[in-house]
């Protein structure tokens with residue numbers, strides 16, 4: 001019997017696994033420049049954290065959570081996102097009382113949503129994101145957006161579309177909700193079932209509907225900007241000015257409402273269509289939250305902002321656009337025994353090099369030189385070491401540089417210095433294409 005992976009999941013292996021590591025490492029480097037700190041939070045949480053945090057009217061809580069009773073009858077969920085968990089950790093560890101604020105956290109790992117699998121949509125996928133906790137300063141809203149933009153720039157993605165909108169404060173949203181209810185009252189019977197339930201639960205979410213006929217109706221709906229309080233309007237305008245001053249291009253999209261319930265004030269999404277013409281959905285998204293920290297048990301009036309990128313989506317566009325690193329070399333050295341009596345020497349030399357920090361492979365088994373070369377090339381080794389009887393008798397090693405086919409003999413005791421000269425202490429295993 002062949003076992004299949006669970007629907008909506010996928011294996012990330014071999015070259016793709018290296019590419020994921022490259023993506024996460026580069027994003028980690030960029031957020032470190034902005035002084036963010038890594039948070040590891042559990043994959044499982046009490047279900048009510050997300051019911052409360054992400055919100056009862058969100059699709060995630062209504063139909064996408066993996067929730068189960070554990071053996072102690074606790075209702076547990078696999079996390080469908082990170083923000084609620086990071087805030088729980090901030091609150092549980094009382095970071096708001098013991099640390100300088102804001103706390104700037106970053107995180108990455110798997111999240112789980114029971115969605116219909118399709119292009120760019122999985123049931124288990126990886127997110128990389130940040131949260132800035134304990135500040136209401138609009139500068140940090142701007143920092144979050146600029147950081148997201150900077151990350152995408154570091155991947156050499158041109159033509160990223162940054163969409164922004166303001167959902168205003170609670171008063172703005174209440175007024176707008178009422179205006180939408182009034183507007184959709186006469187249309188809702190002819191709209192899709194999703195819109196009908198959103199009409200009851202959260203009319204703002206109707207604006208997110210992708211059904212063509214519904215979009216015709218949505219086109220003429222009232223715009224949120226007209227319902228923003230003066231203060232919310234000013235905040236939005238001020239952030240736009242900061243983005244302008246920092247040369248960050250953006251589009252205001254007044255239908256951008258986001259699918260999670262916790263947002264207030266600014267929300268944003270990053271979009272990109274790959275050169276192959278694929279649009280995998282938003283690559284990353286986020287926004288400001290005014291009450292979430294307090295709703296999850298933290299102090300009053302403590303606000304935050306954050307975003308998350310979908311690693312699968314980022315990987316797909318980088319792959320389509322040929323922006324992933326070329327794997328020129330995966331190994332520093334492949335060690336080949338070319339005599340049955342040289343297997344032990346191959347083993348010892350491999351480990352000597354590894355102890356000194358080189359990336360080395362060998363199968364410690366006799367091969368003819370021609371087949372050893374083929375193996376080393378398949379494994380993308382930069383150097384190949386041959387060890388046969390001659391080498392053992394003369395206390396030397398034959399080293400072949402596979403980048404130019406030059407071959408020399410080196411005294412055993414000079415081997416480490418030879419590779420330090422060639423590769424340096426901080427050599428890279430994966431080199432960028434010239």
Ligand code: HAM
Pocket residue numbers: 080081082083113115120121122123125127129130131259260281282283284285286287288305306307308309310311312313
């Ligand atoms: P989100 O928009 O639900 O926001 O997800 C963020 C990103 O995760 C999306 O832009 C997308 O790239 C990726 N993503 C979402 N669903 C899937 C899926 N089924 N398959 C593959 N990738 C997916 C959040 O999760 C918020 N916590 C973001 C945030 C942080 N807001 C404030 N702080």
